[in-house]
Amino acid sequence: MSVYFPQKFLPYLLLLPQLAVTAIFFLWPAGQAVEQAFYQEDAFGLSRDFVGLDNFTELFTSPEYFASLKTTMVFSFSVAFLGLAVALWLAVMADRVIRGAMVYQTLLIWPYAVAPALAGVLWWILFDPSMGPVALLLESIGIDWNHFINGDQAMILVVISATWKQISYNFLFFLAGLQAIPRSLIEAAAIDGAGPTKRFWDIVFPLLSPTTFFLLVVNLVYAFFETFGVIDATTQGGPGQSTTTMVYKVFNDGFVGLDLGSSAAQSVVLMVIVGLMTVVQFRYIERKVQY
């Protein structure tokens, strides 16, 4: 829908606050990052030299960078898949509850209100190899849990802590999506001879696909870019590089390793990736999920 203002000036005036926020807090730092990516700066920030594309060349010839790319992919898709699957399962269950439905729903939404770093610490304590209750439980059934040594276990830990928070958010959307499906459709399918499982996959799941797609995008973006806090609080990217995602590497190389040029180049790469991801997802996938 388009609305036309008779004045030329007013619409821009109304947009100004948002534009200002975008410019000051996004465009300007982003621009600085792009600029920084072409310079080599000394560790104390006293001088810098223009190095052209050297930062990028170095990045793309570094096996560590590709390792972090792979880590990011494994991490992000695991988080998105696990988060969606568990949330959908919970939503389907909660949708069936009649008595005390509000209590279940409220409790399931709570984790979303927990700060990422806190969520990280929570899981870090639960899985602590020497005193964490979950770790001790695993040990009692013969699984030797130590995410400080075992890279795969560290990955499992960060995936769990990153997913846990996101489940609430996904749950909320799935529940709303489920409740928007007319009951008569389910009843019609029941009369058409479809059992509960078949009804879910034939009717409910396809009808939820716009919600699922939206959540997939949101969750991937979350896993890609917003899980720094969780990783920092649980594994700090370790052991080795096993949980160093691209975003974590930006921080690590820039603020721990003090290689600001490389760090900036990595942010630029991330910016390009997020742009591409958005375009691909909305241009090519969204068309298929509309019905």
Next chain:
Amino acid sequence: MSDLVLRNIGKTYANGYQAIPSIDLTIEEGEFIVLVGPSGCGKSTLLRMVAGLESISQGDLLIKGIQVNNKEPAERDIAMVFQNYALYPHMSVYDNMAYGLKNRGEPKSEIETKVNAVAQMLGLEELLTRKPRQLSGGQRQRVAMGRAMVRDPKVFLFDEPLSNLDAKLRVQMRVEIRELQRKLGTTTLYVTHDQVEAMTLADRLVVLNKGHAEQVGTPMALYDRPASTFVAQFIGSPSMNLIPCTVEDGVLQLGADCQLASPQFSTDKIMWGIRPEHVDIVPLQDADLNLQVKAVEALGAETLIHGSVKADRDKQYPFVVRLSGNHAPDIGQLIGLKVPQHAWHVFDAETTKRIEAL
């Protein structure tokens, strides 16, 4: 053999609310039964109980002689058309119709033959590849019926299928549904709150009031001899005029100055009724009853005159007269009415049940 038998069927909800106390109904093969009543009378609940979408609290439900109380909807071999059509929005028209057959595991070629045959019968051949959102209201309605027909069920259930259509389409679809049902000869249970739909479609009508079957019978039987004031007012439009009055010594005391010769009834206190179309207009001096005109609705072919008749002292009762052709009495004018005795309906004022002359 009776096709569908409801024996002492009742529904009580978990919170103790009794939606349907007890209903008995025997439906013969190929019959078109309409459940009609105001909203909240339990007609949809009853239909959903037959469909298996609501549990049955008491009694027996038999389809072709087999008790199906605890069977899943799919096992009852019924098909239902929903008020909002309930078409699967992500499936094409073809897939919508084929879904039930696929679930039964019928071979693909068989499904194709059946769907195409039904599509042809309903004029849907051109639309088979479309999605429901690309269809008009009438087309969606047809697809919903096609989905029900394609499985060749033992019983069709319709839950107010026409209430989402505009008036013109409703009349058209009404005729179509009746024709199709006759052609297929499938036993049908149809729920509506629209008495015109009920009258025109039904072989037999069931008028429901607060979960009770007030009366069961052919539309004309219900029109001619309504069993209670509820049925009398529900069937026929505009509804029957009803005036509480007394009968004493062969005189019907309709108001302070209106007395009519009347047969005796088992009780003095009665509800006296006459249908608007059975009243004639006569000169005032020959009139049984005087009507003060309040509003006139000229519909072209007929005219409805709304007014009131005066009873004792200040009491007035609304009264409607339906005349063919065009009439234009003035508002406030008094007109004389003739109310022939053979068109009277008399009900017990206490029980509201119909009573006959002694």
